[in-house]
Amino acid sequence: MPCHHRRRAGQTRVPDDRPAGYARGDGDRGLMDADVIVIGAGPAGLTAATTAARDAGARVVLVDENERIGGRLPGQLYRHKDTWVIGARTAERLAEEAAEAGVEILSGHQVWSCEPGWRVRLESSRTLTAPKVVVATGAAERPLPMPGWTLPGTLAIGAVQQLVQVQRILPGRRVAVVGTDPLAMTAAEEITLAGGEVVGIFMPSGEPGQHAESSPRKVLHSLSGFASAAPAAWQRLGARMLRNRAIAAAAARLMPPSGIPIGEAKLKVRHRAEAILGAGKVEALRIRKVSAQGVPVGDSREIPVDAVCLSGGLYPLQELTTGNCSLVEVPEVGGLVPLHSPELRTTAPGLYVAGNVTGIEGAAVAERQGALAGTALAADLGAYRDPGARLREAAAQVELARAEAVLTFLPGIFSGRRRLSELWEAHAAPGSQSEGKASDDA
Template sequence: MQVDVAIVGGGPAGLAAAREIGAKGGSVIVIDDHPKPGGKLLGQLHEESKNGGWWKGYEQAERLVKEALAANVTILSGKQVWTMEKGWKLFVSDVHNQGTDGFTIKAEAILLATGAVEKPIPIPGWTLPGVMTIGAAQVLTNVYQIKPGHKVAVAGIDILSLSIARAMKLAGVDVIGIFMLPRNEFSQELAVPYRLLDTFKSFTHHAPSPLLRLGGRLLKTKIGRKLAAAFYPARGLKVWDIPVHFRRAILAVEGGRQAEHVLIANVDSQGNPSGYSYKEQIDAVCISGGLSPLYELAVSTGCQFVRLEGLSGVVPLHNETMETKVENLFVAGNITGIEGAKVALAQGMLAGKSICLKLGIGLVGNHEINDAVTYVDEVRKNADIQFHPSIIAARHELKRIWEEHHALSL
């Protein structure tokens, strides 16, 4: 099989880019290892603060797939790219039937839109049946309409756990609360209330509670965050009728053949257990340790990488038009840093235009690329959800690093 462009990843970034390239006359194929295209869009459901409507990811996915197919895009689901060779040549296998012969795809350019992977945090009892990542709960609840449990506790406070806990609540699950992670070598700052509150300062203005919105002003300064961590109510504050506990942590999950109880303790502002502890009956526990870019496939290409905290980990070095230092290798979506679906969609559209310009597909000019770059910046700036408070600063630093590397290569 030979195409102009091969895209690895059928989420929002990959599908948006494929639609763009296909609409301009390029031959493009999307390879995705999930049963159906759409990526994490299929499990997304949240209320948007600015227009009062709901973001229904599955509807967005259906629209993208329909538009991509209309643009003559080929979509291969249930297939996995396990390595690549420059030239470009992709080696593909069947996810569900490993006994079958694989096949190769030749392409002039590659777009990696492989997304993100969860960072599960091990805690005592986490191997018991009934303990899962928050992403698994999202798939069960929003994709397959299956309750992860009847009475659920969430360990790990972040924007992902908040939104998925609400989805579970809407599905009829009794979410007893969202708690801090226990402090260990894996959780690190995720288990320190003072440090964790710093990540919430960028979206407290979206909080459904007036008290939380008012409290969000405290988080703008170091002194305010210390006060918030020290005086946060021991019983927590409710968000969408779900208690959020910055001063209580789940220390362990207990049970015989499955999860039956969680051991909960009060913690101080540094995340250290401080006296009182108790057990709460549950039948499921969801652990949220955040997300990190899924970059492993990019390693085989020999591209350069950078680690920036604001991007939530290691990402391929790339410029504003989504091009890496490797010839005809582009990236888009969460492989470039953890952000929301709307940013991924905008990046995918930009990457599609950039690839068309590079390969001479359609009539794409530099002005169109510049407009697309500006659009990505606007979407990022106005995003309802930001996974890291330093995301914009990190993007500026990434641009500086790219320009520095580019100058050295001249």
């Protein structure tokens, strides 16, 4: 059910900068009047909503399709050196901050469309209107198709995290993980902490339709983004050394077939998963050794398991930005993303973005991006005497969170962010012809 919160006493009403023809509710049950609508209640959306409501006194409505807000946070649990990062606690903190700021939360509502104006249509035939919208819809999992992947007992990694961390249910007693991104690593550790056995974290086969990395050298290189999540100091040092491509290539050649420890599980970069087997349910995983270059060698063998977790990585969700603003393809940040300014304004007036919809990164970066988008909103609503200083500070916090990130999902994220900045500068340059550099769907 939606949660409603009153504006706190002493807050200032935002300037009425609504566009001509802006529709008020006027008792219409299908229309809600707001100053800002935020779509997505993950760390980015929650923080954007809180910042705009707190700093500008804006009436903010936050919409999310899930009954439990927090996005992927409730399913997250991973190490940071000698401590644990518990996503559920972060979600609780952010939800409390949003409630204290007076944000109105509509949970359990799917957004069907977002149209300039801005009109946000829900599945209940309800329409919300506001002059400003933040899209913070996050990311979706890429499928990892392979023979047998439709058998009962095969689960996507996000579903596994929800089962283990939210529902307290093990996906199986003897589990294989296929995929080598940070989600796969953290899910493997969550399963072992809950009492399950992870027989290994295996490489994808690299067959057509799989977007996950299947090269041992590249997988080891990407482990540098997982360095601070390693439990032991020597593991953290070793992971950081893998940032050097030559060291990663040498490690791939010397890697023992038994794999390397990731918590209680082992990452088997010299084995690839070829098929999931079973009669009506998962019963085994067929694996095969590969060379340091990822070439199959020898015969395949079967490992008895009762569940297989597939992790093909993430991609930014653009259903609600497509047709509303310019989009650009930047593989280093995860694919197609909105062209946006350093303050997270898009090419469409009144439309802002934050979080993984702008590129795949961790929750801490998404939270700081939400604060930056909320600050940009508040600045555009006239909330600050020195908006430039507030925006610079918020942007600096994003960069700090990125530099200190516990998990780095994409090794090229920094170069990808620089590329996005260059594209925005080209777009914003006087007399620029940016149509050739961006897919303008606005």
